[in-house]
Amino acid sequence: MNAITQFSIRDLADEFDVTSRTLRFYEEKGLLSPKREGQTRWYSGADRTRLRLILRGKRLGLSLEESAEIINLYDPAAGNKKQIQALLTRIQDKRAELLEKQRELAQVLDDLQLSEQRCLAALKEKT
Amino acid sequence: MNAITQFSIRDLADEFDVTSRTLRFYEEKGLLSPKREGQTRWYSGADRTRLRLILRGKRLGLSLEESAEIINLYDPAAGNKKQIQALLTRIQDKRAELLEKQRELAQVLDDLQLSEQRCLAALKEKT
DNA sequence: GCTTACGTTTACGTTAACGTAAAGATATGC
DNA sequence: GCATATCTTTACGTTAACGTAAACGTAAGC
Numbered sequence: 001m002n003a004i005t006q007f008s009i010r011d012l013a014d015e016f017d018v019t020s021r022t023l024r025f026y027e028e029k030g031l032l033s034p035k036r037e038g039q040t041r042w043y044s045g046a047d048r049t050r051l052r053l054i055l056r057g058k059r060l061g062l063s064l065e066e067s068a069e070i071i072n073l074y075d076p077a078a079g080n081k082k083q084i085q086a087l088l089t090r091i092q093d094k095r096a097e098l099l100e101k102q103r104e105l106a107q108v109l110d111d112l113q114l115s116e117q118r119c120l121a122a123l124k125e126k127t
Numbered sequence: 128m129n130a131i132t133q134f135s136i137r138d139l140a141d142e143f144d145v146t147s148r149t150l151r152f153y154e155e156k157g158l159l160s161p162k163r164e165g166q167t168r169w170y171s172g173a174d175r176t177r178l179r180l181i182l183r184g185k186r187l188g189l190s191l192e193e194s195a196e197i198i199n200l201y202d203p204a205a206g207n208k209k210q211i212q213a214l215l216t217r218i219q220d221k222r223a224e225l226l227e228k229q230r231e232l233a234q235v236l237d238d239l240q241l242s243e244q245r246c247l248a249a250l251k252e253k254t
Numbered sequence: 255g256c257t258t259a260c261g262t263t264t265a266c267g268t269t270a271a272c273g274t275a276a277a278g279a280t281a282t283g284c
Numbered sequence: 285g286c287a288t289a290t291c292t293t294t295a296c297g298t299t300a301a302c303g304t305a306a307a308c309g310t311a312a313g314c
Binding site: 056057059060061062070073074078080081084085087088091092094095098099101102104105106107108109111112113115116119120122123126 | 183184186187188189197201205207208211212214215218219221222225226228229231232233234235236238240242243246247249250253
């Protein structure tokens, strides 16, 4: 009954290869909200998950704000019908947006694959 | 024999919904190199293509530098075997990098789809 | 009790990718 | 021939996402 789901700022910084400054900055922006024990910050498992999602978003070229928005869409945030309906719409919009991104990324990959094949052909010629 | 493959700065700015400042900035960064007729810039079809690729890269979260790098990988840039081999390696590296990005993007889309389904289920309950 | 190793706050610095404003050349309409 | 529009250069301003440095608290090791 004593699962250690507390992380120090160094734990997370090391695990995700970011600086402590970054973690404090994310907190300042409302993306993380660690507990306080005196001065010291303690991050929960949920904080850790949010951090992972934020960094994944970064790798995908999303701004911190966009990542935060998407992460909040994951939440249940139960409410009345109207609220759920609104959430659903936002999710669908976001998904459409990211699907478009996926298409464009696939296009870039196709283009690169063509270049690769041309390279391979040119190499064969010079054998 | 008089195909109009010249574009003014306004042509391109309007077509791609960017400002002329942006086009001059890209030129400053070496991404575009329009001809000059006195003061005025004239962009070629190739410039236009490069611009499209740059903007696509932006939408994917690539920096201008990364986009430039990728675009240069598209070029034939014929050379000796060693040069082609080097180019090939860079192309393959870039492709691996973007494929990883594609995987992560698919994951985000999966997550969002789950949220969407949970929303739909919640709505059904409240009918 | 002093160093060493962490943590903290506060605050100014930095880079990318432009925005914006000033001041001037050039062509076009009327 | 004068206003209007569109181009130009030069240069300072702006935002996001942190980096970096100063100045300080606190707990551990010896």
